[in-house]
Amino acid sequence: MTDKKNTKVRRTVTDGAEISVMLSPAELEKRIKEMGREISDDHADGDLVLVSVLKGSFMFAADLCRAVDVPHTIDFLACSSYHGDVVSSGEVQLTHDLSSPVAGKDVLIVEDIVDTGLTLSYLVELLKSRHPRSVKVASLLDKPSNRKKQVKVDYVGFTIPNRFVIGFGLDYAGKYRNLPYIGVLEKV
Numbered sequence: 001m002t003d004k005k006n007t008k009v010r011r012t013v014t015d016g017a018e019i020s021v022m023l024s025p026a027e028l029e030k031r032i033k034e035m036g037r038e039i040s041d042d043h044a045d046g047d048l049v050l051v052s053v054l055k056g057s058f059m060f061a062a063d064l065c066r067a068v069d070v071p072h073t074i075d076f077l078a079c080s081s082y083h084g085d086v087v088s089s090g091e092v093q094l095t096h097d098l099s100s101p102v103a104g105k106d107v108l109i110v111e112d113i114v115d116t117g118l119t120l121s122y123l124v125e126l127l128k129s130r131h132p133r134s135v136k137v138a139s140l141l142d143k144p145s146n147r148k149k150q151v152k153v154d155y156v157g158f159t160i161p162n163r164f165v166i167g168f169g170l171d172y173a174g175k176y177r178n179l180p181y182i183g184v185l186e187k188v
């Protein structure tokens with residue numbers, strides 16, 4: 001069910017939650033294709049590996065890797081800092097490691113969103129300690145107003161205001177990752 005409010009579509013999903021759409025599937029698709037082109041231009045040579053940060057970035061990574069047209073591999077790691085809450089605990093833990101070494105490679109960390117920056121700065125330091133040729137970051141979303149740790153994001157999809165967002169891989173208490181758009185939970 002959809003209706004219009006402030007030009008943005010509001011949707012009610014099957015569990016009754018009300019969600020306002022911040023970024024539509026078409027907006028996401030267009031921007032991810034642009035990011036893929038930019039990343040391809042910057043990695044014409046070298047040995048590129050996309051490191052998808054689970055679970056949140058799985059959908060973005062799937063679209064981004066199809067938009068990158070230079071040869072590359074893809075690997076996954078997982079870390080937790082939220083423990084099911086909407087406010088970061090500030091503590092980052094690696095819960096699943098990469099399947100292959102990254103020494104000598106051009107690492108591109110693929111994130112869903114950078115909020116406080118704590119997760120990303122932990123990951124950048126961790127991967128740099130493994131002697132890659134380079135480490136860069138692509139994040140679909142950036143919420144710069146909530147930074148606690150400054151960290152460079154080389155490729156940003158969209159800079160968004162300080163709202164808790166869901167969909168396109170991002171969750172609230174494990175749910176809503178499947179939504180094909182980025183939305184704000186207005187009512188649970």
Ligand code: IMP
Pocket residue numbers: 056081082088111112113114115116117118119120163164165166170171172
């Ligand atoms: P940070 O360590 O505070 O930068 O947060 C990084 C992680 O927290 C992201 O990779 C997300 O998994 C999660 N996160 C931060 N903001 C949001 C949000 O608005 N919605 C859903 N997850 C979020």
Ligand code: MG
Pocket residue numbers: 053054055056057111112113
């Ligand atoms: Mg994440």
